[in-house]
Amino acid sequence: MKHRTRLYFNAEQRADIWERWQRGESMSSIGRLFERESSSIYSILQPSGGIRPPNRTRSRVALSLSEREEISRGLASHQSMRSIARRLERPPSTSSREIHRHGGYDGYRASAADQATWARAHRPKRCKLANHRSLAKVVAAKLQQQWSPQQIAGWLKRQHPDREHERVSHETIYRSLYIQARGVLKKELQDCLRTKRAIRRSKHASLKRQGLGKITNAVSIKARPASVEDRAVPGHGEGDLIGGTNNSYIATLVERQSR
Numbered sequence: 001m002k003h004r005t006r007l008y009f010n011a012e013q014r015a016d017i018w019e020r021w022q023r024g025e026s027m028s029s030i031g032r033l034f035e036r037e038s039s040s041i042y043s044i045l046q047p048s049g050g051i052r053p054p055n056r057t058r059s060r061v062a063l064s065l066s067e068r069e070e071i072s073r074g075l076a077s078h079q080s081m082r083s084i085a086r087r088l089e090r091p092p093s094t095s096s097r098e099i100h101r102h103g104g105y106d107g108y109r110a111s112a113a114d115q116a117t118w119a120r121a122h123r124p125k126r127c128k129l130a131n132h133r134s135l136a137k138v139v140a141a142k143l144q145q146q147w148s149p150q151q152i153a154g155w156l157k158r159q160h161p162d163r164e165h166e167r168v169s170h171e172t173i174y175r176s177l178y179i180q181a182r183g184v185l186k187k188e189l190q191d192c193l194r195t196k197r198a199i200r201r202s203k204h205a206s207l208k209r210q211g212l213g214k215i216t217n218a219v220s221i222k223a224r225p226a227s228v229e230d231r232a233v234p235g236h237g238e239g240d241l242i243g244g245t246n247n248s249y250i251a252t253l254v255e256r257q258s259r
Helices: 011-022 027-033 038-048 065-076 081-088 092-101 110-120 133-144 149-159 170-178 187-192
Strands: 237-243 249-255
Touching (some): 011 038, 027 038, 065 081, 065 110, 081 092, 133 170, 149 170, 170 187
């Protein structure tokens, strides 16, 4: 059996995957572009529930790698803390905290300090439902009653028009359901959603975009002749398809004049 080498997507490829997913493309079509199965695309989308994670950026006030390298050079040449701070145009306390936080005078390394700071800064902001457990319980109860997130958000807005902390948007509810790392709403509540999807789909995703689910050269019912409308002439039929349980269907055809 031939084994395929594992494909690691770089940052540019991941960004392209998320762009296509947000435009409504399927995992299968995205996978074909990279000559991989849809499961490879699923492994990228699933951890965040199909919701694109925000791009991480550094704070403007945080020390940069070049500033940390300047601190490291200053320590190597036995310069004082104040002289290092003057060259950085920073308070001496900033340099002092930076050095003591990352190994001290003897063990400070600019690259290691920069990587450690970047990893430590990855603390997602707690969402509204995580900070208000009573509100989360209300949302969970409504979901169990088969309410949609849009209905819950609208109901909360009407119930508490003047209390912002008692309201939540439908997007926050979806994110709390699909991003399980938030630890707010249980994964089992996803089964209460009408779509039953495991991950969030784009609002642009539809089979109709691919030409499926459409009748070719369809004629609108508004364009039918007047003789059909008033039932004066026999011979015109009207059909319908009724769907039932267990994938059962009944097709009906009725002559309009005689019924």
